[in-house]
Amino acid sequence: MTASPPPGTVARLAAWLALHLNETGRSVAEVARELGVGEETVRAWLAGRRAGDDGEFAHLDSPVRLGRWLRARIADSGCTVREIAESTEDVSRVTIYYWLKGEHLPRPPAGDEPDRFDLLLSNPRLGLDLRQRVQLDEVRRRLTGTSLTAPPPSDDWPARTLPADNRAFTGRNEELRRLDRLLREHHRGRAVVISALTGIGGVGKTALAVHWARSRAVRARFPDGCLYLNLNGFADVPPTDPEQALTRLLEQLGVDPKGVSGTPDALAAQYREALKGRRLLIVLDNAHAEPQVRPLLPDEPECLVVVTSRNRLGGLRATHPGIADLALDTLTAAEAASLVRSLLGRPVAKGAGDGEIAAFAAACGRLPLAIHIAAANYLTHHVDSSSIGEYTRLLADDRLGRLAAGPTDPSTSVAAVMDASYRRLTAPARRLYRLLGLHPGPDVSAALAGSLAGLDATEVRSALLELTRANLLAEDARGRFSLHDLLRDHAAGITRRTDSDVERRKAMRRLLDHYVHTAYPAALLLQQSMHELAVPLAEPSPGAAPETFTDRDAALAWFDAEHLGMTATAAGRPPGEFDALVWQAAWALYGFSRVRGLLRDQAALKYAALEAAERMGEPAAQAHVHRMLSWSDTGLGRFEESRAHLVRALELSGRAEDPVGQASTYSSLAGLAGLQGRYAEARDHSRRFLELFEAAGSRIGVARGLLTLGFYEAQVGEYTEALGHCEQSLEVCQELEPGFRDTLEADIWSSLGLVHGRLGDHGRARSFYLRTLERNRELGEHLKVGETLAALGDLHHSAGDRDAARTAWREALDILTEHEHTTAAEVRANLAALDAGPA
Structure with a gap:
């Protein structure tokens, strides 16, 4: 297809292109590359004109004239500026008035998303078709100095040693737009002279650089052609040294090889002299490090350099401020x-x-x-x-x-491409890279990586920095590090071939020790009840450096970041390997699961923990895991399975002579009976729970026992007893340290809300529920927030406030449904009954 079709075909071509863009979702730039023409040509065809023809808006040669035309168009629409602004998303009346005066006309957006000017032109009330909007977009580009129109490049453009374009090249639209923007900045003399394309081996850096270098806009901007040099930074041969590189570039520039000699400084001087007055693109491909690149950077302002490297060439910023970095990720x-x-x-x-x-x-x-x-x-x-x-x-x-x-x-x-990057690393970075292949989670923190490799904070930070600079690791905004899937496979393969079984086992032991010895104290900050069920931990292995937290928010944030990796690490251990750490990892994660309401999470780990505890022959450990499993089953409505776990836990706690474990099991039995509506049985279990904790002398346990007993007394109509026990629980709770009080106090307030509601004091009950709701939200107790909202909805309904009940129940239903909690069905039924008619 030619760049200037006969006039009779332009209308049909415009219609076809518009349909093609709408049906495929492709951008103008993509279609231009498919057709082998410039982007400005496709825009011209879309506007129903041949390339070079400005169409019906050719007279809009200033922002003021464009503003006058917009004012007239709004008037013709029969709308006021206010009405147009109110019907256009994200565009204010003041902004439109600026444009009508010819002020603050915005530059076109870099991405595909429309900006406010595009949204205004797309307002149906203005009645502009696609053709007109495309023409007006080109007017805007012309007025803001961002027009893509360029003089046609010469057919004999000197590409020199630049490789041929990859005919299968596709995608990279955002990256190509950024390079085009750099080209426009360079044209106006405001751009840096270097753009660094970096990324892992095989991500397509060279393909992108070559494809862009051969684009119409680049050829038009640099009529003297392109210099291309492969610096062999990660090849099997040694990297090209600056002296060799300068010699080859001078030969491409036509300098007689016989005259290319001398010291590196002399070669650099010849290179700079040969570039004077030339407009060239220089592609330095596959660079290894900054010293290899720095002597090849020109002083000539009309030249632009593109460097590709697997390493992040941050050191160039020290000598060439303003370097434009473009880090390539994998394809979308x-x-x-x-x-x-x-x-x-x-x-x-x-x-x-x-x-x-x-x-x-x-x-x-x-x-x-x-x-x-x-x-x-x-x-x-x-x-x-x-x-x-x-x-x-x-x-x-x-x-x-x-x-x-x-x-x-x-x-x-x-694999060979990745091997080349691996060989360029220092020994500590190579070892850390290998061991990171053992970690099954999505990412790691610097502290976790340090324990995995047995490195101190300074050593691990240095190794992580080297791996990140080499684009073998990606660091996100949270400061966490991740491996691409193929790099993980590569690292795991190398560690299996390089590191002994003993070394890999020690690394995994350090990793699990880090997780467990960090998670267990953190879990105690989240769930006070776990203090009564403390388990003894062995000393962490040498080289493991667990983290410590002093406040609940920090502990919760750590679990949010680490629970997936911790679960995968512990659940993936072979049977018999680190059995104690496996079940302890599950126990430490249990407190977090309860806070976040993660009923289905860690199921594989819990069963792996049960098998580990059984292999160890420790009844107390087995009882802990059975209670964990019962909690998940109860929340998911699997009541028979839950009861079986609790009966087994009660038996195991008795065998272990663990009265606290027995008490905790009776608490869970009470909760299960209560969910099934067997409130008298739940009350009796609560009494046994309280008796055992009183005998053990546990003030936390006594406070919880009084609370639970009061709650179920209220359910069977014993309101005076219920109120007394809940108030006693609150008194005991006040004796506890604040860290032990937070969640327990919220639970007591919830029960007091229930009792006062049953006694008809709706105002006081509502006050207690709202305090409970606020505390649970502060603590991040997602599931308890849903349960409290459900109870608050019940209270509003009993008080005759149907609208308030509906609001609370709907919010509760969203949370309970998200966590698949069994009480979601009850709340759903309440809403259905409420919507069906009067109570």
Whole structure:
């Protein structure tokens, strides 16, 4: 297709392009690349004109004239400026008045999301069609100096040694837009001279740099062409030193090789002299470190340099402030799927569903190199014998082993590419990288990584910094570090080949020790009842450095960040390995689970903990785990299973001569009976609970026992006794330290709310419930917030306030449903009855 079609075809082309954009969701830039023309050409066609024709808005050559035209358009619509503003999302009347006066016209957005000016033009009341909006967008670009229109580049543009573009290149729209923006900034003389593309090996840095370097806009901006040099930073051969690099660049610039010699300083002077007056793009590919790059950076302001590297070249900022960094992540799900379909070809890919294509891309970690290799392997060896889904499952079993085109070409092996990055690390960073492959969680903190490798804070921070600079680790805004899936497989493979079984076992012991010895004290901050059921912990192994917390919020934040990794680590231990730590990890996580209402979480760990406790032959430990399992089953409505666990826990606590464990079990039996409506039985269990704690001399236990007894006395109508026991519980609670008082006090207030509500004092009951609600929200007790809202709804309903009851029940239902709690059904039934008609 030519860049300037005959006039008779422009209208049909505009209609087709508009339909294509709407149906596919592609951007103008993507369509331009598909058609092999400039973005400004596609915009012109969309506007119903040939490239170079400004259309009906050619006269809008200043912001003031554009403002006058907008004012007239609003008047023609029959609306006021206020009405237009009120019907346009995120656009105020004051902003529109600025534009009408020709002031503060915004630059176009960098991404695909429309900005306020786009939203105004899209207001249906203005009656602008797509063609007109595209034309007005180009007017805005012209007036703000961001027009993509550029003079056509020469056909014999000197690319020199720049590699050919990858015909399968797809996606990277956001990155290409950022590079285009850099080009515009450079054109106005405000840009830095360097853009650094960094990312893990195989992520497509070179492909992006080459694709962009060959774009129409780049060729137009740099008529003297492009210099390209592979610096071999992570190749099998030694990295290209600056002297070699300068020599090769001078040869590309046409300097006689016989005259290219001398000291590095002399070569650098020749290089700078040869660049004078030239407008060149310089691509320095596969750099290893800053000293390799720095001598190759020109002083010539008309030249722009793009550097690609697996390392983050932060040191260049010290000598070249303002460097533009562009860190490449793996492809998005949509981009990866598009690349898979492109590589497999229409005949092969058309029979695969979106799910199969997405799974294929996911098995490759959405890494471009991996997708290219997997697609080539499938087409070469499997297309006639396996479906795409079958090949994907085969690939998932041994990703790194199968992501290689052949033994004779290391550049087409994902593992070989990663090996090259690994070899460039120092010994401490290599060891940490290997051991991180053992961690099954999504990410780690610096403290956790230190315990895993047995490093102190300074040593681990240095190793993490090196791995992050090498793009082998990603650090997020929380300061946590994660490995790409394929890098995790790579690290795990190396540690199995390099580190002994003993060393790996010691690392996992340190990791579990860190988790358990951090989590257990933290859990005591969250759940006061766990103090009565304390378990003895062995000393942490040498090299483990558990964290400590002094306040509940910090402990809760730690659990939020670590519970997934801790669960996976403990549940994944082979039978018989660290049995004590496995069941203790489950016990430490139990307090967090209760606070967050995580009824289904850690199920695999709890059963692994039960098996570990049984192997150890410790009845007290087994009783702890049975109580944990009963809590989950009770909340999920599996009452028979819950009761079986509690009966077993009662028996085991008796065998262990553990009266506190027996008391805790009676408390759980009371709760189970209460949920089933057997309140007299629940009251009797509560009395036994209280007796055992009184005998043990536990003030916390006595406070809890009095509370539970009072609650169930209220349920059977013994309100005087209930009120007395709840008030006694509150008195005992006041004797406790504040840290032990917080959740217990909230539970007592809740029971007092129930008793006063049953006695008809709705005002006082409401006051107690609101205090309970506020405290539980402060403590992050999600499930208890839902339960309190349900009780508050009951109170409002009994007082005849149907609207307040509906509001409380609806909020309660959202929380209880999220946690799959059994009382959600009761609240749902209450709402249905409320909505059905009068009480």
